[in-house]
Amino acid sequence: MIIYDEIMYWLVLIFAESHPYSDWIRGILGGLVIGAVFGGALVMVYLERKFLGDIQSRIGPNRVGGRYGVLQLIADAIKLFTKEDIIPANADKWLFIGAPIVALTSGFLMVAVLPFDYLLINGSYYAVNVTRMDISILYLEAVSGLAVFAIFMAGWGSGSKYSMLGGFRNIAKMIGYEIPLGISIISVAIMAQSLDIVEIVEAQDFLWNIIIHPLAFIVFGICLIADVGRIPFDQTESEEEIIAGWATEYSGMRWGLAFFAEYLHAVVGSFMVALIFLGGWNGLPIVGNLYIPGIFWLIIKTIMVIMFFIWTRAALPRYRIDQVVDLGWKCLLPLSLLCLVWSTIIGLVFG
Amino acid sequence: MINLEIIPFMIVSLIMIISSILVVKAKDVVHCAFACVVSMLSVAGFYVLLNAQFMAVVQILVYVGGIGVMILFAVMLTGRGQEVE
Numbered sequence: 001m002i003i004y005d006e007i008m009y010w011l012v013l014i015f016a017e018s019h020p021y022s023d024w025i026r027g028i029l030g031g032l033v034i035g036a037v038f039g040g041a042l043v044m045v046y047l048e049r050k051f052l053g054d055i056q057s058r059i060g061p062n063r064v065g066g067r068y069g070v071l072q073l074i075a076d077a078i079k080l081f082t083k084e085d086i087i088p089a090n091a092d093k094w095l096f097i098g099a100p101i102v103a104l105t106s107g108f109l110m111v112a113v114l115p116f117d118y119l120l121i122n123g124s125y126y127a128v129n130v131t132r133m134d135i136s137i138l139y140l141e142a143v144s145g146l147a148v149f150a151i152f153m154a155g156w157g158s159g160s161k162y163s164m165l166g167g168f169r170n171i172a173k174m175i176g177y178e179i180p181l182g183i184s185i186i187s188v189a190i191m192a193q194s195l196d197i198v199e200i201v202e203a204q205d206f207l208w209n210i211i212i213h214p215l216a217f218i219v220f221g222i223c224l225i226a227d228v229g230r231i232p233f234d235q236t237e238s239e240e241e242i243i244a245g246w247a248t249e250y251s252g253m254r255w256g257l258a259f260f261a262e263y264l265h266a267v268v269g270s271f272m273v274a275l276i277f278l279g280g281w282n283g284l285p286i287v288g289n290l291y292i293p294g295i296f297w298l299i300i301k302t303i304m305v306i307m308f309f310i311w312t313r314a315a316l317p318r319y320r321i322d323q324v325v326d327l328g329w330k331c332l333l334p335l336s337l338l339c340l341v342w343s344t345i346i347g348l349v350f351g
Numbered sequence: 352m353i354n355l356e357i358i359p360f361m362i363v364s365l366i367m368i369i370s371s372i373l374v375v376k377a378k379d380v381v382h383c384a385f386a387c388v389v390s391m392l393s394v395a396g397f398y399v400l401l402n403a404q405f406m407a408v409v410q411i412l413v414y415v416g417g418i419g420v421m422i423l424f425a426v427m428l429t430g431r432g433q434e435v436e
Contacts, residue, residue, distance in 0.1 A: 092379070138408045145416035149388065152423055156381055168427050171420060178416065 030112065030130040037111050040302075041263040042073055047303075048310045055314040083252035088159055091249065095157030099246075100254050103150035103261035109143040110268045115198050117281050117295040127198040128295075136197040137189055140272065141182055144227065147265060148174045151229075151236060151246050154258065158249035166245025169321050170236040173226060176328030180336035181223035184216040187336070187343040188276055201280035205288075208279040212346065216339040217277045219332055224273065226324070228266045231313040235321045266309060267302075274301035360400055367393035384426050388419040 046061075049072070053060025065071025087096055113136035115129040133139055148171060155167020189195050191213065192203040200209075210217045226233040237245035247255060274280060278301045281294025289297065319327070366389065373386035391414040398407035 092381070095381070095385070133404060135405050135408055138405075138412065142408050142411040142416060145412070145420075148416075148420060149385075149423075152427075153385070156427075164427075171424050171427065175420060175424065182412075 026130055029128075033111055033114070033116070033130055034108060037107075037264060037267055040267045041260060044263055044267055044306050046070070046073055047306065048313070051307065051310045052314050055311070077256070080253050080256040085252045085254065086249075088249050090159035092157040092159060095153040096249075097254075099150050099154035099157060100250075100257035100261065102153060103147055103258055104264070106143055106146040106150065107261050107264035107268060109146070110140055110265075113139055113197065114268065114271055115201065115275070115280070116298060117293065118198075118202075129198070132198070133196070135195045137185055137195050137200065137276075140197070141185060144265070144268075145174075145178060147227075147261070148178075150258075150261070154250070155236075155246040158246070160249050162242045162244075162248045163246050165242045166236045166248070169242075170229070170246065172321070173233065173235065173324055173328070176325050177223045177226040177332070180219050180328065180332040181227060183333075183336040184220040184223065184339050185276065187216050187339040188213060188220075190340070190343045190347055193347075197275055201275055201282065204279045205282045207285050208277065208282075210277045211285060213277075213339070213343060215335060215342060217273075219336045219339060220277065221273065222327075222332060224269045225309065225312065226328070228269050228309075229262060230266065230309055232316040232319060233324055234318060235324060238318055267306065270302045270305035270309065271298075273305045274298055278305070356400065359396075363393050363396040363400065366396075380426055380429065381423075384419070384422045387422060388415055391415050391419060 050060045050068070052058075061069030061072035063069060063072070064075045087093060112130050113133050115127045115136075117128045119126050119128060151170040152167045155163045155165075155170065158164070188209055189200060191209070192200040194200060194203075229236055235241075235245075237247055242248075247258060250258060275298070279285065279297075280301075281298045283289035283292065283294075283297050370386040370389040370393065374383050374390060377383045377386060391410065395407040395410040395415070398404070398410055
């Protein structure tokens with residue numbers, strides 16, 4: 001028990017921010033978290049290939065690393081690293097090189113405010129996250145918007161017609177989808193009466209937001225899939241029409257980084273859904289945690305959201321770009337305004 | 352002893368000055384637009400240095416996420432290779 005007390009003492013020092021090296025320790029925690037999210041993105045790629053294989057009655061990766069193809073991703077990474085790094089003669093070099101960097105930066109900046117668990121130390125609660133911000137949910141929204149620039153840079157910088165079409169489509173789509181995404185997040189924040197993602201999770205300890213506010217969940221989910229650019233909304237890189245869109249000219253590890261940034265975005269997005277709508281580290285509604293640590297609940301929920309993403313990819317066809325823009329402006333924007341009204345009513349009646 | 356806060360301030364101001372010059376001087380109109388976005392982002396950096404996080408986030412949301420995207424949206428309709436050699 002002495003070791004346990006010692007650990008608790010250190011945790012108090014770190015998360016209560018009274019320790020002189022608190023910033024450094026939080027920095028190390030940030031590095032660990034980035035590694036963990038990287039690992040999560042790898043797991044997502046593997047899960048996606050296996051699960052898609054199951055849905056489409058295929059086997060999926062089954063050669064490298066035993067019967068289940070566990071090492072397939074490592075083989076893919078080696079393949080990407082050894083490929084030739086081609087920059088097209090027609091390309092705008094700075095934008096072409098900068099695009100994967102901006103994409104990854106956007107993903108990593110989002111990780112900085114994600115809370116993972118809530119520790120009860122000496123009778124008071126401390127959130128485990130790298131940075132505690134009062135406005136973390138606005139920050140997440142703002143930083144995730146930077147990924148639009150990455151795709152535009154890639155599309156414009158490649159100097160190819162297909163890439164440019166992909167970049168244009170992305171901007172046309174994102175202008176329509178960032179607004180309902182923001183409004184649905186804000187309507188949840190109104191119910192919790194805070195822009196802090198930790199307090200939004202705390203407010204769900206009895207009932208999840210998906211039960212109180214299902215409409216916002218639907219709007220947020222659709223906008224998030226569009227934001228990440230997964231299949232019902234992946235017109236920016238549709239293989240059949242514009243040959244992988246903005247990623248046409250990329251090869252080798254540059255393509256790998258851009259692709260990986262997309263998966264990172266998807267993993268962080270699933271974390272956001274689990275935190276904002278599925279109760280985060282709180283266990284089941286009403287019943288509570290059932291003596292399982294909160295971080296396991298969070299990871300289980302995140303994996304379920306990721307599986308949902310993969311399932312939508314397998315089950316739904318791709319829409320046309322004009323249908324997508326129509327859906328954003330004519331359907332999701334009014335629905336998100338309705339969300340705002342609904343949360344205001346709930347706030348007035350029960351608040 | 353010098354104040355250590357001057358170091359990030361110098362870095363952010365350097366980025367801001369260079370990108371602001373590029374907004375006027377760059378040859379390609381898309382480069383101008385991206386330099387404009389970078390200079391707006393460095394204004395957000397200044398707000399963070401002044402401990403005004405809300406202003407910084409709103410700066411990113413409104414100027415970078417809104418106005419920057421609108422500038423690019425306008426630029427994308429102008430077409431490429433039309434500038435005089």
